[in-house]
Amino acid sequence: MSYWTSKFSLRDCYFPRFMSGPLDGVFDSSFRQLVRQFSKDNLLYTEMRHVGCIVHDETGKAAFDFLPSERPLAYQLAAHDLESLEEACERIMKAGVDTVDLNCGCPARTVVKQGAGSALMGNVPMLKKILQTLRKNISLPLTIKIRAGFKTKNAIEVAQLAQDCGLDGLAIHPRLQPQMSKGRPDYALAAEVKQAISIPVFFSGNVFTSDDAKYVYERTGVDGFLIGRGMWSQPWKLAQLEAETQGKPFYVDSRLIFSTALQHLDNMLVQYGDQGLYQFRKHLAWYIKDLPDASRLRDQAVRSESLDEVKSVLQELMEY
Numbered sequence: 001m002s003y004w005t006s007k008f009s010l011r012d013c014y015f016p017r018f019m020s021g022p023l024d025g026v027f028d029s030s031f032r033q034l035v036r037q038f039s040k041d042n043l044l045y046t047e048m049r050h051v052g053c054i055v056h057d058e059t060g061k062a063a064f065d066f067l068p069s070e071r072p073l074a075y076q077l078a079a080h081d082l083e084s085l086e087e088a089c090e091r092i093m094k095a096g097v098d099t100v101d102l103n104c105g106c107p108a109r110t111v112v113k114q115g116a117g118s119a120l121m122g123n124v125p126m127l128k129k130i131l132q133t134l135r136k137n138i139s140l141p142l143t144i145k146i147r148a149g150f151k152t153k154n155a156i157e158v159a160q161l162a163q164d165c166g167l168d169g170l171a172i173h174p175r176l177q178p179q180m181s182k183g184r185p186d187y188a189l190a191a192e193v194k195q196a197i198s199i200p201v202f203f204s205g206n207v208f209t210s211d212d213a214k215y216v217y218e219r220t221g222v223d224g225f226l227i228g229r230g231m232w233s234q235p236w237k238l239a240q241l242e243a244e245t246q247g248k249p250f251y252v253d254s255r256l257i258f259s260t261a262l263q264h265l266d267n268m269l270v271q272y273g274d275q276g277l278y279q280f281r282k283h284l285a286w287y288i289k290d291l292p293d294a295s296r297l298r299d300q301a302v303r304s305e306s307l308d309e310v311k312s313v314l315q316e317l318m319e320y
Contacts, residue, residue: 004245008200008223010099010141010168015072018238019043021204021228022076030267032070034235034260042238043072048103050078050116051088064095072098078106079130080115089137099141102134107177118177121158122150131165143169148176148186155189156196163197171202171226187219194221202226210244233286235260258318261287262311277307291320
């Protein structure tokens with residue numbers, strides 16, 4: 001069995017090499033439902049939720065907006081101190097997820113300003129307390145997502161800390177916080193992190209094709225891949241990557257793209273009600289961005305405020 005046909009393990013849970021990353025505002029329940037149609041066993045991540053949101057959401061709608069069919073599911077949380085952390089863990093344990101992940105990689109200014117996300121990599125003493133509290137209160141497989149560092153590189157130190165605190169896996173996006181998603185990822189650093197710890201290491205950043213995945217694996221030896229921007233409006237991407245890394249064809253045509261887009265729109269209408277059409281617009285622009293000679297239909301679909309008109313355009317685009 002080759003690397004690409006085998007699975008990695010988090011304790012006694014086994015998953016395919018490719019996972020959906022926690023792209024906030026994009027990979028919501030409506031999108032994960034689509035991914036699950038193409039990829040039955042891959043681990044999918046929820047959007048990041050701060051512990052404050054988790055404990056103060058009385059209905060659970062914002063904090064736990066997912067369906068059982070989306071499992072196996074990794075719940076990603078953010079924290080900047082110990083306040084509410086134990087209560088958040090209790091709620092997560094009751095929510096019906098398969099793994100839990102601490103976000104120490106988000107570079108967004110609003111998150112960093114709170115001291116959460118990648119800012120935690122610049123506050124290692126607090127990070128250690130958070131990891132210890134999580135490990136004490138989470139009996140599921142527990143992982144962490146990091147960057148190369150906050151302002152300076154300390155990924156190896158943080159990776160070793162995570163392992164020492166009993167975590168079961170780690171994902172690295174090997175760029176510093178100021179780099180956001182720009183510049184070349186530090187593949188050498190990812191390889192060093194892989195060598196420094198014995199728990200599974202996953203790679204995040206700039207993996208868009210099967211050739212990208214092979215390139216990263218050859219240079220890092222990582223155990224798996226979190227695919228974020230590479231699968232925006234491409235819920236079939238995990239299945240495509242699995243097929244192509246194994247030398248199998250995977251066909252994507254207009255009918256697949258726009259029948260999926262139609263279903264995505266319907267999912268969003270169910271999830272968001274009247275706001276579903278407006279929420280869908282950011283996805284629609286991505287579904288049609290590479291379509292040649294369709295500027296009229298593209299402009300018509302993106303600008304329209306009529307649900308029937310948008311659906312009609314998507315029906316027409318299926319024939320391109």
